[in-house]
Amino acid sequence: MSAANDAESARKFYRASMLLHVAITSFLEQHPPDCAIADFIQSWVHDVASNLRIDRLAFNDFPLFTVAAMESVISNPALVSDASPFVISDFPHRITLCSRPPKGVTSFLERLLKTEMKMRGLMMHLVRAEDWGWCVWLEQRCDLGYDGGEDDQQW
Template sequence: MKMTKVFQAFLMLQPQLVDLIHEMQPDCIVSDVFYPWTSDVAAELRIPRLAFNGSSFFSYCAEQCIKEHKPHLEVESNNEKFKLPGLPDVIEMVRSELPSWITRHKPDGFSQLLDVIRESEKRCYGMLMNRFHELEASYEEHLNKIIGIKTWIIGPVSLLANNEIEDKESRGGNPNIQTTNLLQWLNEKEPNSVLYINFGSLIQMSRNQITEIAHAIQESSQSFIWVIKKNDEDNDDDIVNKGLQKGFEERMSRTKKGLIIKGWAPQLMILEHKVLEGF
């Protein structure tokens, strides 16, 4: 539901942005991939459009491979492995790892939007990628030469913003988060010893998923920070009711093994801390 509202908001901006672009008469349009209609505006004005893609070369190439070759339809079960043909490396997957917008029989609104996005990208002058060459050189070459889309690498863009500790603490901030206490907790840990768990702002976790993650964390004895998203109507008790066992949070806090943050977290500050081992 939240994801649908985000995309509806993108579309609601279109008339105002179209008017602004025509008024400004730019020489080029740089727009996020989720604004596919800007390709049409660029064509009207006879100027290039560059689409910004915050994902990776690898995921883009893998998605194109699956959509073109459909290797997941050649296996008989969700757990049978199939290979993604034509990629620089031998990549194997199972059907259960694919997103629902690929596997469902009838297209939904999101899959239709992605089709529109991919079609608009073909009409772009090229794409700006939030990556760097040393990380994905072979997939950068694959996207340019095999798929045939020009790309320019401009990442990682996170290095260009929020350099001050105050910015990292407060970006999109939640007044309920005491960053001083969080930093103290992090500073008490050994380097490369903490796992950061966060599935993003758009993912809706089920009660069973939260329960299973909590069991896994407890069994692993791994130090962790776990960010659990709250819906607008949720309070702390709702989070427990959604799957956290009673007493789990208190046990983790008492043993200083884990820290649970409900809602927003200063993610940039956490990820840059020396104690982080994995995300």
């Protein structure tokens, strides 16, 4: 998906990946795993894992800042309807976006993030020590825990 150069390419990739739903579901039903770990864009894995009564984890490869920004924009309806520059609320640093995200993108990501929060856990890339403020912000906001060393944290 990260290789998509425009919205249409991203849309085609997403639709193509959704075609795997039936085949993957069938495979998992025949060979049930102990746990399902899926990219957060594959939100249907939550339902499959629930039906199989197995734990499920979401993997989100967005940088932590992006996840925090999406959560903040989505949780503040006034920002979603505002087309002018605005400051993202509740951030550890002052961040001003020059325009609001497109409404279609916002609603799509909101659905994915809601499903992601239903998962039993969230896996993300390692977080650098400089991002610690974002980790604390996300933990307070989403009631997440962390595990890791002094310089790198894992969620």
